[in-house]
Amino acid sequence: MMDDKRRFALVGTGNRGTTMWGEDLLAGWRGFVDLVAIADTNALRAERARTMIASNAPIYGDVDTMLTETQPDLVIVCTPDDTHDDIVVKALESGADVITEKPMATTVEKIRRILDAEKRTGRRVDVSFNYRFAPTAARIKELIDAGEIGRVTSVDFHWYLDTHHGADYFRRWHAYTDRSGSLFVHKATHHFDLLNWYLDSEPDTVSAFADLQMYGRKGPFRGPRCKLCPHKASCDFYIDIGADPFLDALYEQPAEIDGYFRDGCVFREDIDIPDTMVANIRYRNNVHVSYSLNTFQPIEGHHIAFNGTKGRIELRQYEDQPWETPPEDVILLVRNFPKGQPAVEHIKVPHSSGGHYGGDDRMRNMIFKPGIADPLGQRAGARAGALSVLCGIAALQSAQSGKVVRLADLMPDLFEAPSAPRIAAQSSASGGRR
Structure with a gap:
């Protein structure tokens, strides 16, 4: 075991956060990382995710408190895309490195905020391009x-x-x-x-x-959600969330807190x-x-x-x-x-074996295991x-x-700035806060 494990916080406990960057990361890279905090605006989803991850890390409802109290070395961002920039910038400014799920951001201004914060703080952002x-x-x-x-x-x-x-x-x-x-x-x-x-x-x-x-509006009919839809017997896209224990646990009852139903109608007119x-x-x-x-x-x-x-x-x-x-x-x-x-x-x-024909595991190896060469600039x-x-x-x-x-x-400004070298020597793959 390493004494200088990376102390990481997981922000966002949906499917990807709970599996790829939660349960799977701890199962395969426990010798290199330690989960010190979980943050999500939905407390019930976070609690259920923590159980699935098999962790006793504290749960936080807001990122600011989590960063102040736990001071992680690394923050992994798995929230909806439009929220990435706020979380990434706060994490960088706290002194942490960041791994963000793709896409890194959704607008030009959000991109600019992240790039500016990375340059200003000297910390590193990794984007989860496992392909x-x-x-x-x-x-x-x-x-x-x-x-x-x-x-x-x-x-x-x-x-x-x-x-x-x-x-x-x-x-x-x-x-x-x-x-x-x-x-x-x-x-x-x-x-x-x-x-x-x-x-x-x-x-x-x-x-x-x-x-x-x-x-969306091209559909022949629509309902409030699959579970309550009067057209479920004739809809080719009907799904039963209750038939999947994993999705049911993370999304069905937690939806009572935030109103986010995992089985929204694919024919909603506002899509x-x-x-x-x-x-x-x-x-x-x-x-x-x-x-x-x-x-x-x-x-x-x-x-x-x-x-x-x-x-x-x-x-x-x-x-x-x-x-x-x-x-x-x-x-x-x-x-x-x-x-x-x-x-x-x-x-x-x-x-x-593993997600994306082994790409997920190879990416986590590159990020968390020290001394792995990157000749292809992956x-x-x-x-x-x-x-x-x-x-x-x-x-x-x-x-x-x-x-x-x-x-x-x-x-x-993105194209006026010089391109980064293929293999960036921004910060080491392991180690504590600096």
């Missing part, structure tokens, strides 16, 4: 960096959410732009970050289209985010990207292809689908001019979080205005 750490993503990054397809000229990138996962965003607070920034921000922040990381560049201009075509999105992105290194996000498919996963001057890298990754697939990903590497090399290679990458800081969010903000603005949006026009 970078998935073994298949790492292998693709290695192939691109090794020049296997020469200079990348364009990318085809299409993400599919099935009618379970995709619909879930429309049941919850994510369905409102002022809370999530839309799925161009909340969900696509992962995808835009992957592109930024793969291409080792920054997005320059975005042109996008987006519509609501299935959910204002799109469910079908496409974007064209031009990068500063002249790579052109065609991107789409669909939220009501019979499959879950993505297709990505990198077109280069010497060949093409292609992946079709299946996360959930109504047929059996092998327990591995297959990256297709095709060369324009083989010259003694195979014209086609099928590179197999076995799936690893650990993502605040600038990476800012760029991915800004790309989503630009996409939504373009879809709403019908105009091409230049990111530097949205936030000139």
Whole structure:
């Protein structure tokens, strides 16, 4: 056991906070971390989460008191997206480092607040971009960096959410732009970050289209929530929260305190985010990207292809689908001019255990275990979080205005500042407050 464990506070006890950054973190990294506080505005949800996490950490209803009384070295933020900036800034100003769930923020001003606070305090913000750490993503990054397809000229990138996962965003607070920034921000922040990381560049201009075509006002009927809906027998999107003990414990009775029901109607007329999105992105290194996000498919996963001057890298990754697939990903590497090399290679990458095919575990190892090298620059800081969010903000603005949006026009100060080095030496992966 280490004597200098990182003393961390968990803010937000929903699904992700309770599992990824609560129960799972303590189970696998207990030798490196110590949970010293839990904060949530819903006391009952926090109490139930603490039981699931198997912790005796004190519970706080507000972040200010928690920071003052427990003085954590690290604060992990798992609250709704529009609240991230307030919590992150307060934690940084208290002297703590921060891990924030994605997206880092939802507006330009919120991004700016976080970047300014990080610079002012000298503390570090990590953004939970676990997709970078998935073994298949790492292998693709290695192939691109090794020049296997020469200079990348364009990318085809299409993400599919099935009618379970995709619909879930429309049941919850994510369905409102002022809370999530839309799925161009909340969900696509992962995808835009992957592109930024793969291409080792920054997005320059975005042109996008987006519509609501299935959910919200497009629905044939609506009810107060699934549990009380008179249409439950005929609704394809009906869910029974009570059938899931985990969700029931965290959300059903606690909803009596804050009014947040986990089974909101996906056809609520006030839903204002799109469910079908496409974007064209031009990068500063002249790579052109065609991107789409669909939220009501019979499959879950993505297709990505990198077109280069010497060949093409292609992946079709299946996360959930109504047929059996092998327990591995297959990256297709095709060369324009083989010259003694195979014209086609099928590179197999076995799936690893843990969330995101092992990406969650690898990310936590990188953050919490000392001495782990980061040759691919997988650990993502605040600038990476800012760029991915800004790309989503630009996409939504373009879809709403019908105009091409230049990111530097949205936030000139981000592009005037020098880019951070790939592997930031901001603070060590372990150790106490400084």
